[in-house]
Amino acid sequence: MNKILNKTLKFNNGLEIPQIGLGTYELVDEQETLASIKAALKAGYKHIDTASIYNNHKIIAQAIKESGVERKTLFITSKVWNSHSKYEQAKQAIDEILKELEIDYIDLLLIHWPTEDRLECWKALEEALDQGKVKSIGVSNFQVHHLKELLENCRVKPVINQIELHPALQNLEVVKFCQANDILVESWGTMIRGKCFEVDELKLLAKKYNKSEAQICLRWALQLGYIIIPKSSKPVRVIDNIQIEDFELTNEDIQLIGTIKQQRVGPDPDNFDF
Known part of the structure; x- marks a missing residue:
């Protein structure tokens, strides 16, 4: 087994999460997904990331x-969708x-987006x-002002914030706030939703290390502790x-990636209404 799959990071509650997981966004074709x-x-x-809205x-x-893999060896993340962010709806969604995953507990449950009812939803997660x-329990797509509000009102601190994070959106303000408050950072869209192959700086590094642009993005995020x-x-x-464990990006490589033009490939959390 690839040793990199054994790497874990520790939450502020003492539990651990595998640093690499399998994302399942847009995986809905039954045979392909299986x-x-x-x-x-x-x-x-060992780590599978899903969400209610993914329908999988x-x-x-x-x-x-x-697969015959024992449930206790797996780490499963899911998320409560926006349509179920009110307290009673969130309880029902959980x-x-x-029921759908056929499990007795969820390893990590997130609020998918910071809706107006996010504090109600958080109360349901705490319960x-x-x-x-x-x-x-944690959050996804929360900006600094959402996190500040949550920290002022929560009984249980979020362990993680899963955000759009990749070489073309390094999201440093949110990352620094999370790190200062002992909240782990999780990257979605790490490969710029497939656009990594169009970025000159990543092409250069891919050639240097004889790796794909996607592998450069993943190694970058891994080295930064995401x-x-x-x-x-x-x-x-x-x-x-x-x-991605047989090479290491240098400080100069990281600095080069830092010069990539910044742009979102996903929705803006402050202007997201579905």
Whole structure:
């Protein structure tokens, strides 16, 4: 098994999360998704990231069953969608996630986006934590002002913030705030949603290390201490995404990546209304 899959980071509650996971965004074709997840589990991935809105909880449950991997060896993340951010709706959503994934507890549950009802939703997550339905709770796509509001009102501090984070959106203000407040940072869109192949600086480094531009992005995020959840519907790429432990980016390489023009490839959390 690839040793890099054994790397973990510690939450502020003392529990650990594998630094690399399998993302499942837009993986909805049953056969493709089954193949991708089973290839990942066979390769030694322990962390699977999903969400209610992805509509693939049941396929993930089936893949885990068919792979024969023990539930207790896995780390499963899911997220409560915006339409269920009110307190009672969030409680219902949590039970639905458990049912669809066919599990007794969720390792990590996140608020997917900072909706108007985010504090109500957080209360439901805190209660799910008390009830043992969830092991750790966090947020996704929260900006600094959302995090400040949550920290002023929460009973349980978030363990993580999963944000759009890649060489073309380094999100330093949010990253620094999270690090200062002992909140882990998780990157989504690490490979710039496939646009990494168009970036000259990444092309240069890919040539230097005989790696793909995608692998350069993943190595960059790994070295900076972020959790990464690359996804692919193709089993061969699921394996390629973890072939990043045999090289190390230099400080000069990191500085070069820091000069890449910054742009979002996903929605702006402050102007997101669906």
